[in-house]
Amino acid sequence: MKNQKPQEATLLAMALGALPPLVACLCVLVLGGCASASYPLLPEAQANVARDNPPPPKDEDFPKLSTAKWEQGAFPSLEALRAMRTGMGKDQVRELLSWPHFTEGLGGVREWNYIFHFRTGKGPEYVTCQYMVRFNKDVLTSGMYWKNPECAALVNPPEAKPIPVVVAPAPAPARKVTLGADGLFRFDGGAVSDLLPEGRAKVERLAVEIQRNAKQLQGIVVTGHTDRLGSESYNAALSLARANSVRELLAQNGIDRGLVRTQGMGERQPVAQCQGTAKTPALVSCLQPNRRVEIEVLDGRQ
Incomplete structure (x- = not known):
């Protein structure tokens, strides 16, 4: 707000003053970017993630597609999905995957769910997959999961790479x-x-x-x-x-x-x-x- 012209700041202050206190506070948060301060990823928290061994979700743990807030989903970047790792903060996940497509709640959220589409190579056809990101008590990613394991193959195709030829005097035991x-x-x-x-x-x-x-x-x-x-x-x-x-x-x-x-x-x-x-x-x-x-x-x- 400090970069606004004086008359604009005055008009904004008058408008906010006419609103109930709670609504005015929400407006200030919206105008300020709706974001709280970020936090560093401490070594202790990273060590906690390394020790975590949470069980994977079951099919029924994934939300129904019809309950999504953004039902259209998205066509994700394969490189972004391949960059996902445990031990990442929510800011880093948003940078790669954007916001989750389901309403996850306001505070203490430990799970984000996405609807991702992948082209089949046959014109406009695509397949739809559900992707879940879970966070531990330190709000760092503790696991990434696909509802259908076959969707993982779309991100990392199971293609065996040829063994490079190594010229050696004798075969290596x-x-x-x-x-x-x-x-x-x-x-x-x-x-x-x-x-x-x-x-x-x-x-x-x-x-x-x-x-x-x-x-x-x-x-x-x-x-x-x-x-x-x-x-x-x-x-x-x-x-x-x-x-x-x-x-x-x-x-x-x-x-x-x-x-x-x-x-x-x-x-x-x-x-x-x-x-x-x-x-x-x-x-x-x-x-x-x-x-x-x-x-x-x-x-x-x-």
């Missing part, structure tokens, strides 16, 4: 470690936040072992696998997401991220063959060996 996905991740989870404490500890110990024993580390290949339950596209996206999460945790524990390649094989390379199609406890148990993450370490020692 490889060592393969297989970790059961059931002991690594929460059921149907694939993000870093879905890693179980025991699974996180296994990957961290493996990172220490690799750095101690691999004298000439040439590369690491992390491959995710699923069982045959669920759709092919869902399994491909889930297996790649799990491989990417293992790579991220290896990098957090000292492994050069540039040396780690990931790929998702979905259900294409089973190690156990089981009869039946109905999702019974017996079939789920029989297929357990197929739900795995394989880590191949390439060491250039002769």
